[in-house]
Structure formats: structure tokens, C-alpha cells
Amino acid sequence: MASRIITVDAVGRCEAVPDLATVEAFAVGEGQSASDARTTAKDRASSLRESITDVSTDQIRTVDLQVQDTDEMFDPVTDAPVQATEQLHIDCLPENAESVVVDVTNAGGQIQTVQFQFHEDKRRELQNKAINSAMERAREKAEQMAAAEGLAVAELQEATTKDVSTGIESIVDEALASSPDTDLHPAPITVSEGVEVVYELSEE
Structure with a gap:
């Protein structure tokens, strides 16, 4: 019998003050x-x-x-x-x-x-945290969906990432020109990473 699988999408986010x-x-x-x-x-x-x-x-x-x-x-x-x-x-x-x-x-x-x-090393650190968060969320979703069918999540079969945010904030020249008092101290930037994960399902 062919193994049963479930595919779920999830997004993880990590926020930090820019360092560049x-x-x-x-x-x-x-x-x-x-x-x-x-x-x-x-x-x-x-x-x-x-x-x-x-x-x-x-x-x-x-x-x-x-x-x-x-x-x-x-x-x-x-x-x-x-x-x-x-x-x-x-x-x-x-x-x-x-x-x-x-x-x-x-x-x-x-x-x-x-x-x-962000500097490259900081950006990668935040991306890794966001991916870990997305993977945790993906498993939670898979477990909820599997439980509704009386099944359990077993082996991880495949996982791919999808970028959903650049982690860059820009202030354009029009804003700078229109207001000399433009705030150049930015709020924290959110880095987001999406994942698509495939799990094998098993009987509970």
C-alpha cells in the first residue's frame, strides 16, 4: 500500500533592529x-x-x-x-x-x-531563526490536520524554503525632501521565511 503523506505550508518570522x-x-x-x-x-x-x-x-x-x-x-x-x-x-x-x-x-x-x-551574518542568523519557527509551525499544522483523520505525523519526507521578505526598509528621496525632520532611526525589521513541508502519515 502506498504511503500516505501530507503537505503543509507555513511562515516563520523573526524581528530585529537593523544594524546597517x-x-x-x-x-x-x-x-x-x-x-x-x-x-x-x-x-x-x-x-x-x-x-x-x-x-x-x-x-x-x-x-x-x-x-x-x-x-x-x-x-x-x-x-x-x-x-x-x-x-x-x-x-x-x-x-x-x-x-x-x-x-x-x-x-x-x-x-x-x-x-x-542587516549585515550578511546577521541576516543569515535571522533567516535561520525564521526557518526554524516556520518548521515548528508546519509540524503543528500537520499534526492538527492528521489528528482530524485519526492519523499521526511520522517521518519528514521533504522540506523546501520560500523567501517572503527581504528584510530591508527604505526611505526614499521624496520623503526626505518633504520633511527635513524625517526619522532616520528605523523600527525593527521583520524577516520572514516560508516553508513547504511533506510528512509521512501513520496510524495512531
Whole structure:
């Protein structure tokens, strides 16, 4: 006789205060040529780096440098024919995000977003806790369903995970622009993990 099985889904959650903030900033340069605009943008990006007091230089990295003809832009903010934009990612402690934003804007930079998240080791720790919680919930559900049929849960046959949350909180530039007093001290972030589990059933 074929073995009887039951398949259940469950979600486990784990909450913690984020331990990493990434400020996305831009330095914009204009010029009569691509070379001039690029040089101006890089100079302004260098000034931004020097203005940030709460992080070390190895926590500030350039992730993109774009050069555009302003006549091809939808709403250019300069009369110069060419504009260059250097995008920076600045990693810092969450409690330092506000001062980083202030330093960048005071130095003439622009803020795109502020993302709060977890370092990789912390994220994995929370994911493991959430998976354990999901597995416990899955077994509880399986036992409840099996008991209704006069059966018991026996061997675990298969288990797969499904991500249901990134564990990242973002504050976008519109929020930062609309309120200088935007709270840059985030609430705890919930990491969630889903599982699909297959159990063999047996007679009680």
C-alpha cells in the first residue's frame, strides 16, 4: 500500500533592529563637454567623501558614473550642454544615517534613498531563526490536520524554503525632501521565511 503523506505550508518570522544603513547619494557636474562634466562630478564626489565625518573612506564607494547630453534629458536642471552624475553608496551604522544625510546635503550632494537592512551574518542568523519557527509551525499544522483523520505525523519526507521578505526598509528621496525632520532611526525589521513541508502519515 502506498504511503500516505501530507503537505503543509507555513511562515516563520523573526524581528530585529537593523544594524546597517546605506545612504544612496549623487554628485552632479555640468560642463561644455563630457570630459568637463565628468571631471566636475568627480570633484564634487570627492568633496562629498571628505565632508562625511562619521564613516571611513572604505565605506564610501562609487557604484555608477553617467554622462548625458542635457537636450536628451526630460527635465534638465542646468543650461550646460552636458551633465554627469556620480552615484555613491555610503554604508554606516543606522544611528549615523541622519548625520551622513546632513553632511551630504550640506556639501551640495543629493540623496536618493536611505536603506536600512542587516549585515550578511546577521541576516543569515535571522533567516535561520525564521526557518526554524516556520518548521515548528508546519509540524503543528500537520499534526492538527492528521489528528482530524485519526492519523499521526511520522517521518519528514521533504522540506523546501520560500523567501517572503527581504528584510530591508527604505526611505526614499521624496520623503526626505518633504520633511527635513524625517526619522532616520528605523523600527525593527521583520524577516520572514516560508516553508513547504511533506510528512509521512501513520496510524495512531
